[in-house]
Amino acid sequence: MQTIMGVIADDLTGGMETASMFVALGVGCGFVTRPELVASSAPEPVMVVAQKTRVIPAADATRQCASAAEALLGAGARQLFFKYCATFDSTDEGNIGPVTDRLLEMVGEDRTLFCPTAPAAGRTVYNGHLFVGSELVSDSPKRFDPLTPMTDPDLVRVLQRQTRAKVGFLPHRLVRHGGEPLRGYVEEAGGRGVKYWIADAIYDEDLAALATLAADWRLVTGNSPIVQHFPPLWRERGWLDSAPRKQALPAIKSPGIVLAGSCAERTLEQLAAFEQQRPVLRIDIASADGPEAAIGESLAWARQNLVSGPVAIATSAAPDGVSAAQARLGREGAAKFAEEILSRLAGALHEMGVRRFVVAGGETSGAVVERLGIDRLRIGAYQGPGVARATTEGDDPIGLCLKSGKLGPVGMFLPTLESMRRAEI
Known part of the structure; x- marks a missing residue:
């Protein structure tokens, strides 16, 4: 082929x-x-x-x-x-x-x-x-x-x-x-x-x-x-068979988490909607002491709250918060700081048993996937702007939704995590 x-x-x-x-x-x-x-x-x-x-x-x-x-x-x-x-x-x-x-x-x-x-x-x-x-x-x-x-x-x-x-x-x-x-x-x-x-x-x-x-x-x-x-x-042109192909994804029953690094307006709205039902931890890049402290505090918070259901951890901020972080760390420095925190958290959360991830933001998604050592994905069917599932291969698959910060329905985070608990056929 x-x-x-x-x-x-x-x-x-x-x-x-x-x-x-x-x-x-x-x-x-x-x-x-x-x-x-x-x-x-x-x-x-x-x-x-x-x-x-x-x-x-x-x-x-x-x-x-x-x-x-x-x-x-x-x-x-x-x-x-x-x-x-x-x-x-x-x-x-x-x-x-x-x-x-x-x-x-x-x-x-x-x-x-x-x-x-x-x-x-x-x-x-x-x-x-x-x-x-x-x-x-x-x-x-x-x-x-x-x-x-x-x-x-x-x-x-x-x-x-x-x-x-x-x-x-x-x-x-x-x-x-x-x-x-x-x-x-x-x-x-x-x-x-x-x-x-x-x-x-x-x-x-x-x-x-x-x-x-x-x-x-x-x-x-x-x-x-x-x-x-x-x-x-x-x-x-005869290049493609007329019969459609199906690509199934397995069900994943583990704990689930949202990691948000995007500062897009839509991501901020999605976090606010998620927070109406489940806890959200917001990390203030402008005032954080350093990655070690932020990661340690975030993991302790996640251990306590994941027992009752999905949670979200975010470095996302409104324009004034972004300006404050950039004034302290520089434009690229602020972005790298946020990516380091969220990617290292993803690795630590995976070790804790988390296998369902929604990641908001292109740069954040790249950092998280790299930290988790993922280099191939099985992709599920498109469900609308910013909404699609994927899993890794193997006996212990990780479920992912990697979404642009600017896209997706406001209320998508919790339903998307829940959908990963079901097989997609």
């Missing part, structure tokens, strides 16, 4: 969501966190390599993503998909532009698509501008992001600052109709040197038109929803 699409995800939450969408459509999908594992994995139509590259230095992100691309192309992938966040999380240094530059060079193409739209999550692009619901991204809470604040809604400008390639955009009037007018527009502008295309997209039908446009391109980039429109095109 040849790999049709190789997915390179810039964090684990996005990689998990993308994989879960394929699983929900009955498409076999492998998931690893290290490129060298691709060669030893069972062949599947889709293979996801999810790494923690979103906010590391651009040169390091480019190197790691190139390594993933090399492994996926070596496995015969017809097409690469570079997955990043719906809010185009990046800075003027990257990492979206530099990584794409390298991947496009590797596949030998002269054009690619940028499609961050996620209609179900209210992330859309119109006239090249990114919206979060009815707000421009620059007016949304995303402008306060501690690592990748988005203060410019014009994605053509944002991307052009990250790359030397000429950036254009596909207007909605053309995307809406698709077909030959859209292809002709790309071909004509490509003759004038445009290589990168920011795509207007508002509705799922727009994503379908864009998938049709790029079905035979060697590289596509964007957020996960567009991938749902590729399998029907693969079946039309």
